[in-house]
Amino acid sequence: MKARKVPLVYPTPSFAGLLFVLAAMWYAASSQNSAAVYLLLFALTAAFLVSIPHTLINLAGVTITLESVQSAFVGQEVSLPVEVTNGSRATRHGINLALSGSSRESERIDYIPAGNASRVTLRFPARQRGEHKVGTLCLTSVYPLGFIRFLKKFASSQTYIIYPKPAGDPQLPSNPAPTLHNRPQTEIRDGDDFAGARAYVPGESQRHIDWKAVARGQPLMTKQFAAEAEGAVHLDFSALRFANVEERLSQLVLWVIEAERARRPYGLRLPGTVISPAVGQSHFHQCLRALSLFQVGTVRRA
Helix, strand or coil, X not given: CCECCCCEEEECHXXXXXXXXXXXXXXXXXXXXXXXXXXXHHHHHHHXXXXXXXXXXXXXXXXXXXXXXXXXXXXXXXXXXXXXXXXXXCCEEEEEEEECCCCCCEEEEEEECCCCEEEEEEEEECCCCEEEEEEEEEEEECCCCCCEEEEEEEEEEEEEEEECCCCCXXXXXXXXXXXXXXXXXXXXXXCCEEEEEXXXXXXXXXXXXXXXXXXXXXXXXEEEEECECCCCEEEEHHHCCCCCHHXXXXXXXXXXXXXXXXXXXXXXXXXXXXXXXXCCHHHHHHHHHHHHCCCHHHCCCC
């Protein structure tokens, strides 16, 4: 990520205390004509002036790289992995990393050796469902004396998804799809009898991969377990009786989680969106994403 062109330099609260001390020392030295006080006054002033360029160069050559942000549910924490790289020839000290507009979600890096990098993870609460931008990341330093603060901002266009909070009745609705020739369908269920293998579909859980076959040089295959099942379940937004849209979405999210956990094929029907029944991680996140990005304005009024 590239830093914004204009870094910011501004005094810290400690700077006001320093000015008060220097003013008091100047008054004492001038009123008593004390050479020792004058010497101490000039020494403190010189130390402060020398610290300014050290503060300004402490972030020189420091860049950040964002890694992918994992999705989370409302009420959980969003984890934002960041790599802070020191591309200069000197060690950098006392660097703080934070999200713009949030002083609580920050991480401190004590030092980064020359040519090395440090990994930190910013964590902040997931408050609202939907797609969000990471926004602006800020690197700040008050090293070495803490009287002035140097700030570099890095703008990011990376986005992440917050899913609705799961809530409601965990019991899946009893609306199975029609069976073929009145015979029960079969599906993959944990603990059922082994019924062969099929080609692995990207995005599926790796728990059922036949790793022994992979060790023999065969392609990825997924173990199948057969059992008489209840058929696919269809999760319909309009069939729910909740008056609040967020309550409907929370219930659907909970059913998606329970259906995926039970390895029972499930489909999702929202106003303007229909997802066919399936199982697997790819299908799971597709449904959660659709629920997360659902707009209230798309609800059809009767």
